[in-house]
Amino acid sequence: MTDNVLRPAPHSADVPELLSLLDSYRLARQSLLGALGLGRSNRDPLAEFAEHLVAALWGGGQLAESRVQANYDVVSADGEYIQVKYLANPLSDWPNEHTVRSIPGVDWYTLVVYESFSVTGVLAFPPDLTEICSDLGKRHPGQPTSLQFTRRNWWSIRDNADAYRQLGMRIWLPPFL
Structure with a gap:
């Protein structure tokens, strides 16, 4: 006790x-x-905003009819199913981390990164996370379907966005226009 x-x-x-x-x-x-x-x-306004932002970034994706359903939150114009989550931290340090997960039947797992309540990036992960985990030097189990996402991972992806795009990610960094 x-x-x-x-x-x-x-x-x-x-x-x-x-x-x-x-x-x-x-x-x-x-x-x-x-x-x-x-x-x-x-609902949490950061979650609501993240879903709308991802739909807009995806070129006019449609929000799922139910905002509380399981598995996906947005459907792209091409019919891709997109899960939207967010990770919020102060700019100075990151007490919060996030586990990215592959979801059966979902094409993209998208993470909106907030630092000090500002969007500092949007990361879309494909279902197979093996190469991304390997490039990030991850050691945790289950790497084909999960990624334990940390501040160091954020910095690596943010600072080497083109390399991670080559591994199948979609990445949006400010300015978003």
Whole structure:
């Protein structure tokens, strides 16, 4: 059994101030979701935005009819099924990592990378991850169908995008136009 450790609240605001901060967030969230046509959504706005961004980057892909279905989120104009996930971290360090997975019947696993709430890249992985894992020097099991994605991997792919495109990836880096 572990000891319960209490930590002080990082912000010593009183209740009215905390509720005011939440109101500011709520208004900004409603504005973003409203612009996406999802004003009544209670899903994570970063996930919602990522799906819309990937559909646009894919040249007008169509969002899946159900936003909470399994396996894919976007269908490309060419009929490719695309899973969309995101990874959010501060710019200074990455406490969060992500496992990219091949999904039967899905053509692309797309990861939107947010750093300090800005999109810093969009990576689309093909179903077979063997060569990508090998090039990244991965040592974990299951490399044909999974990739344990880290900040170092992000830097390698970002800084050598053309080499990873040659391995079958699709990569978008800012500026996205």
